[in-house]
Amino acid sequence: MQRSEGSGPPDATAAPRRQFSEIMLKVEEVSLSFGGLNALSGISFEVRKGEVLAIIGPNGAGKSSMLNVINGFYWPQKGRITYKGVTRPHMRPHEAAASGIGRTFQNIALFRGMTTLDNIMTGRNLLMRKNLLWQALHWGPARREEIEHRQFVERLIDFLEIQDIRRTPVGRLPYGLQKRVELCRALAMEPDLLLLDEPMAGMNVEEKEDMCRFILDVNDEFGTTMVLIEHDMGVVMDISDHVVVLDYGRKIAQGTPDEVRGNQNVIDAYLGVSHV
Amino acid sequence: MHVLMSVLVQPFLDIASSPEFFLEVVIGGLLTGVMYSLVALGFVLIFKASGVFNFAQGSMVLFAALTLVGLMEHGVPEWLALALSLVVMVALAYLIERWMLRPLVNQEPIILFMATIGLDYVLQGSGQIAWGSNVKALDVGIPDKSFTLHGVLLNQFDLVAAVVAAVLVVALALFFQKTSIGRALRAVADDHQAALSVGIPLKTIWVVVWSVAGFVGLVAGIMWGAKSGVQFSLALIALKALPVLILGGFTSVPGAIVGGLIIGVGEKIAEVYWGPYVGGAIENWFAYMLAMVFLFFRPQGLFGERIIERI
Numbered sequence: 238m239q240r241s242e243g244s245g246p247p248d249a250t251a252a253p254r255r256q257f258s259e260i261m262l263k264v265e266e267v268s269l270s271f272g273g274l275n276a277l278s279g280i281s282f283e284v285r286k287g288e289v290l291a292i293i294g295p296n297g298a299g300k301s302s303m304l305n306v307i308n309g310f311y312w313p314q315k316g317r318i319t320y321k322g323v324t325r326p327h328m329r330p331h332e333a334a335a336s337g338i339g340r341t342f343q344n345i346a347l348f349r350g351m352t353t354l355d356n357i358m359t360g361r362n363l364l365m366r367k368n369l370l371w372q373a374l375h376w377g378p379a380r381r382e383e384i385e386h387r388q389f390v391e392r393l394i395d396f397l398e399i400q401d402i403r404r405t406p407v408g409r410l411p412y413g414l415q416k417r418v419e420l421c422r423a424l425a426m427e428p429d430l431l432l433l434d435e436p437m438a439g440m441n442v443e444e445k446e447d448m449c450r451f452i453l454d455v456n457d458e459f460g461t462t463m464v465l466i467e468h469d470m471g472v473v474m475d476i477s478d479h480v481v482v483l484d485y486g487r488k489i490a491q492g493t494p495d496e497v498r499g500n501q502n503v504i505d506a507y508l509g510v511s512h513v
Numbered sequence: 514m515h516v517l518m519s520v521l522v523q524p525f526l527d528i529a530s531s532p533e534f535f536l537e538v539v540i541g542g543l544l545t546g547v548m549y550s551l552v553a554l555g556f557v558l559i560f561k562a563s564g565v566f567n568f569a570q571g572s573m574v575l576f577a578a579l580t581l582v583g584l585m586e587h588g589v590p591e592w593l594a595l596a597l598s599l600v601v602m603v604a605l606a607y608l609i610e611r612w613m614l615r616p617l618v619n620q621e622p623i624i625l626f627m628a629t630i631g632l633d634y635v636l637q638g639s640g641q642i643a644w645g646s647n648v649k650a651l652d653v654g655i656p657d658k659s660f661t662l663h664g665v666l667l668n669q670f671d672l673v674a675a676v677v678a679a680v681l682v683v684a685l686a687l688f689f690q691k692t693s694i695g696r697a698l699r700a701v702a703d704d705h706q707a708a709l710s711v712g713i714p715l716k717t718i719w720v721v722v723w724s725v726a727g728f729v730g731l732v733a734g735i736m737w738g739a740k741s742g743v744q745f746s747l748a749l750i751a752l753k754a755l756p757v758l759i760l761g762g763f764t765s766v767p768g769a770i771v772g773g774l775i776i777g778v779g780e781k782i783a784e785v786y787w788g789p790y791v792g793g794a795i796e797n798w799f800a801y802m803l804a805m806v807f808l809f810f811r812p813q814g815l816f817g818e819r820i821i822e823r824i
Contacts, residue, residue: 308710334712346707348700350764359700363712365693426711 255478257285261430261462262307267316269302276302277313278486284430289456289463291473293497294483295506300466301343303483304432307464308333308340320430335363339428341419343435343466349408353399353418354390356407360425361386390425396458397421397451413444417451424455431455433465437472445469449476474498482506524786533664538785539778544671546777547678548740551733552750553757553769554681555726560763561689562698562722563614564622568629571751572636573727577602578734578743582651583644591653602727603720610719618715619705637748646745651738674736678770681732685725686766698722756804762814771815776800 262284269277277299284290292300305311307318309328317324320336328336339360348356365382394400397417402410407418416436423431436452437445453476455461467473473480474494482490482497484506490497497503528535552574559567567573580601584594613628657670689695700708701718709715737747753776761772780799788795807814 310706310709329714330709331712331714334710340710342706342710346704346710348703348707350703351699355696355699359696359708359713360711362693362697362700422711 255288257288257478259286260284261286261321262464263317263319264303264307265317265319267303267306267313267318269299269306269311269313275486277306277483279316280483280486280488281316282481282488282491284462284464285479286462287456287460288478289452289465289476290479290481291477291494292464292466292481292483293468293470293473294489297485298483299486300483301434302486304340304434304464304466307430308338308432334426337426337429338432339423339426339430340432341416341423341434341436343438345412345415345419347407347415347419347422350406352404352406353410353421354394354403356418357390357393357422357425358386360422361390363426393421393424396454397424413440413447416440416444416448420448420451420455424459424461427459428461431461431463433463435466435468437467437469445472452476519790520787523790527786537665538781540665540667541671542778542781543774544668544675544777545781546774547671547675547770548733548736548773549750549753549757549777550770550773551674551678551681551729551736553754553761553773554685554766555729555733556751556754556758557761557763557766557769558685558726558729559722560702561766562702563625563719564702565625565629566622566763567632567726568626568751569633569636570726570730570754571748572633572640573602573605573730574734574737574750575743575745575747576605576636576640576734577727577731578651578738578747579640579644579649581731581735582649582738582743585651586649598731599728602731603724606720606723606727609723610716614719615716633748637745641745648742648744649738651735651743653735653739655739657740670740674740677732677736681729682766682770685729688725689766694718694721753800756800758814759804759807760814762816765814765816768814768816776803779803 260283265281267277267280292303294300306313309330312327399417407415437448477494480494480497482503489502489506490500555570559565577598581594581598584597617625655670655673659666659668697713697718700713757772757776760775761768780796783799784796
């Protein structure tokens with residue numbers, strides 16, 4: 238892993254561990270409200286190509302809303318989002334997917350009745366181009382195409398070490414494995430930007446370590462840019478290049494893990510502070 | 514004693530005494546069953562692909578048949594009327610998506626189900642406003658003649674219906690199991706949000722499913738309409754499809770077929786052999802009785818996905 242390459246001792250302050258230049262996603266002054274509730278107020282940050290950015294904050298801080306805005310589940314009332322240099326007014330979720338934004342959900346959203354393999358294959362749907370008739374007959378160019386997609390998916394399955402549950406309906410899998418299948422399905426889309434909503438929630442220590450390793454490996458191997466939400470501070474400090482901290486829909490801090498760790502606003506938000 | 518004798522023994526003696534006639538009854542039942550399956554198919558399609566139990570399927574059958582007959586009565590040639598009816602059903606699917614499904618995204622299945630009850634009334638009403646409520650004859654050019662093969666009486670029309678249903682089933686099974694759209698349909702049925710996140714456009718998928726269901730409704734409408742006239746009661750054959758679904762499982766295309774066949778054969782045999790001893794008209798309730806027994810012992814149906822509850 239090249240993570241701490243050239244950054245001196247691991248506890249070096251302030252200096253980012255890796256350098257990134259190209260901006261992939263730019264969020265500017267985004268505000269979102271549901272009725273009278275301000276879920277997000279004037280949030281701005283940037284995601285650079287190749288980095289792992291963590292969004293943290295107490296419950297109800299607007300973290301999931303932020304992800305939902307990025308991939309088009311919610312449309313913000315104010316602000317602009319520029320992705321790959323294109324500023325869009327409204328983007329629908331399937332368009333976001335088509336433009337390379339993959340995601341996983343806080344409370345697993347898998348196709349429970351389908352097998353692991355079928356679930357992951359849905360991630361390839363957008364990339365399939367051949368005629369339906371050929372597909373139905375399972376013949377000719379469509380057959381070759383299916384085989385190519387299947388090979389890609391099999392590589393991912395090996396990568397995430399879920400070979401032995403290929404044919405199992407995902408509804409029967411334990412929680413930790415379901416999370417892994419969900420990650421695998423998102424990766425099958427070959428996303429440029431991957432949004433992970435609490436990828437380690439509800440996992441035991443061992444499962445968390447596995448998941449961390451997978452996330453870092455994916456980032457290294459495929460160069461996938463990631464935005465993730467996580468509550469476990471240890472994990473966040475270990476795997477992210479940048480951290481954005483939200484509280485009550487506002488951005489209260491931003492920076493490298495070490496900068497954020499020492500920020501007084503962040504400490505107050507997490508520990509609670511009496512305003513005398 | 515006499516009653517027991519006539520219910521438990523006599524019918525079997527009747528069957529044994531004339532195997533050719535029994536075969537005829539079974540084949541007659543199978544062919545009727547195929548017609549039930551045709552209607553049940555429409556339900557299964559929509560249920561599989563959008564998790565909605567479409568109460569309006571019967572009305573879609575009626576609506577499609579009414580449109581076809583109405584157009585033909587206005588002097589539109591057969592092939593054109595057929596093509597136009599198909600266009601109407603696709604347009605209907607589009608409208609249903611726009612005005613019914615889209616505002617109800619991510620709602621509970623029961624809410625969507627209630628919406629389809631509303632749709633049922635709308636379709637019945639509008640179909641009859643547009644084309645009138647008289648019984649119309651539909652002639653599709655298939656002779657309703659009977660002939661004998663090896664001493665068994667067969668009906669040509671029923672045979673054609675069976676072939677049509679078989680072709681339809683094979684085509685749909687391939688479509689659902691082997692194509693990427695089929696996989697997308699199943700994905701949408703499972704989880705709307707997840708489907709969107711992998712780039713499956715809900716709207717398009719819904720229009721496709723309801724169009725296919727409309728097409729199946731049109732085929733069912735043509736077959737039933739040609740057999741018994743296009744009239745309001747066509748909407749009620751949907752009720753016969755319910756026990757078929759309970760037997761076959763709501764999510765299984767082959768299940769709809771086998772369920773239809775079992776019910777078709779079952780009710781014919783019951784009517785012919787047991788009917789005389791209990792005063793007849795068994796045909797009307799036999800299917801529901803069978804469905805109830807199934808609900809007791811195998812609620813997911815013969816081919817349905819097993820119900821597993823994690824506690």
